[in-house]
Amino acid sequence: MTATDLSAEERIRKAIDVGQEHLGVDNGVLSYTGDGRYEVVETNIQSGPYAQGGVVDLDGTWCRHVVESSETVGFADARDSEYRDDDALGITGLHCYVGAVIDIDGETYGTLCFSDEEPRDDPITDAERDFVSVLAEWVGSELERQKHYAELREQNERLDEFAGIVAHDLRNPLSGAIGFTELAQEHVGGQAADFLDRVQGALGRMESMIAECLMLAKEGTDVGERTQVDLDGVVRDAWDTVRTRNATLSVEVAAGTTVLADEARLRRLFENLFRNCVEHGGPDVAVTVTGDAHGFAVSDDGPGLPADVEHALTAADTENIKSFGLGLLVVQRVISGHGWDLAVDTGDEGTRFAVSDVNAAEPVHEALAGD
Structure with missing residues (x-):
């Protein structure tokens, strides 16, 4: 199975697994950090507050530093870092941490982080920080693509709804107008008949324009089977x-x-x-x-x-x-x-x-x- 055979969720989970293995830590988490909360979107953690779907206070996580600074944060042992007295150490119990911010359409969505309860013997290198940053950019692009697909589906649904309104609410009275005009043409002559001919032509053009609008709304530009x-x-x-x-x-x-x-x-x-x-x-x-x-x-x-x-x-x-x-x-x-x-x-x-x-x-x- 290739990457293109996987769903978006499976590809993100694969990226988390790759990051976890590369860094040699137990945990990988994709989070959403809007509204001051920390919601776990995807992770390899199976239970506890940081399992998938879990929601905790952002202020009690290491990721708050990533969100506040929009920079990648990493340390092999919190006790030997500038964060030695941070509340997150006691709340999370995580000594080793690397996290990067995820942006979608220019706004902060959340973080991609990797962590472990045990300190890592080797320090977190600049190359590893860069690796997590690149991985976070890729995950952000994947989430952005999902968002745009969802917006496109919603837009298509609105277009279908609009097309239905056009077909019903405009075509029905238009058909009546065309029919009554044809009846009137049978009973008049002279200049009045000329005027009705113009009306009939205008109504026919309106009918054609409605058909063209429906075509553009429902069919778009892609051509399928030929x-x-x-x-x-x-x-x-x-x-x-x-x-x-x-x-x-x-x-x-x-x-x-x-x-x-x-x-x-x-x-x-x-x-x-x-x-x-x-x-x-x-x-x-x-x-x-x-x-x-x-x-x-x-x-x-x-x-x-x-x-x-x-x-x-x-x-x-x-x-x-x-x-x-x-x-x-x-x-x-x-x-x-x-x-x-x-x-x-x-x-x-x-x-x-x-x-x-x-x-x-x-x-x-x-x-x-x-x-």
Whole structure:
């Protein structure tokens, strides 16, 4: 079994065992020292107040000196050190001690210490103090990683909750508004009908934005299992779902071309690119999709995009992409999630989004499955 096969708790316990053996002492303890208490988080001690889960007053421990100074403290025999009259000697009964502070995100979490009731014959060396300090830094990094994973899980749970609220509390009234607008369109004409057409278009766009928000919240950027997707078919399906007005589509894809991708996300990519072409190129824009085994491109003959949009997309500048709408952010996320490359060329004669390296490498999950 390798270190990567162990849980975080097992790796920390292994570090304690390594430190105990290296220093030649009986005890190793990872402690939490918040709120003036000394709580044993992990240890090899099996019973007594310093067993795992035990809580004592920090002021009665040697570790309080480590917490107060934020420096590594060590001595082979407390009676022959500056701590000979310290209350901790009588309270703990520990004569030999080495401890270092553990920081998480710049704040003191606790200590990693090694101790023994019997004095050690050899003095604690600077090298041994450095060893405990390095070990404490590693344990701190491991705890920090656990904390961040926990925060990420909590954040994902909040995103799932938010996605559920969006799906229920926004989509339901929106569906009602779309339905009543369609009914009203059947009974009016003239300018009123034109206004209702605009309302219907705005409601449809709102529905698309909700779907995009849900995708970003629930799916993030990582792409899991992929399949061989027929490029011509997914392009035409995406075009049929977008309100393209008088825009035209030309598909120039080599026969039998497939893309190794998440089909649903690939379709969203094309939907958002087509919508962007129509919004920025005008209602009569001509859109062309080309593609082969190495990649694909979406081009239009519109007036082109602002230079800052082009830069934000190719530089994967998420914060600036957001300012240009969710559609382009979805495009960037789908491309980066697949590990593809994006090039944007825009000018007075139109805009071209070119995606390359679509089949350049086998996905990690498939490589693992083949082992």
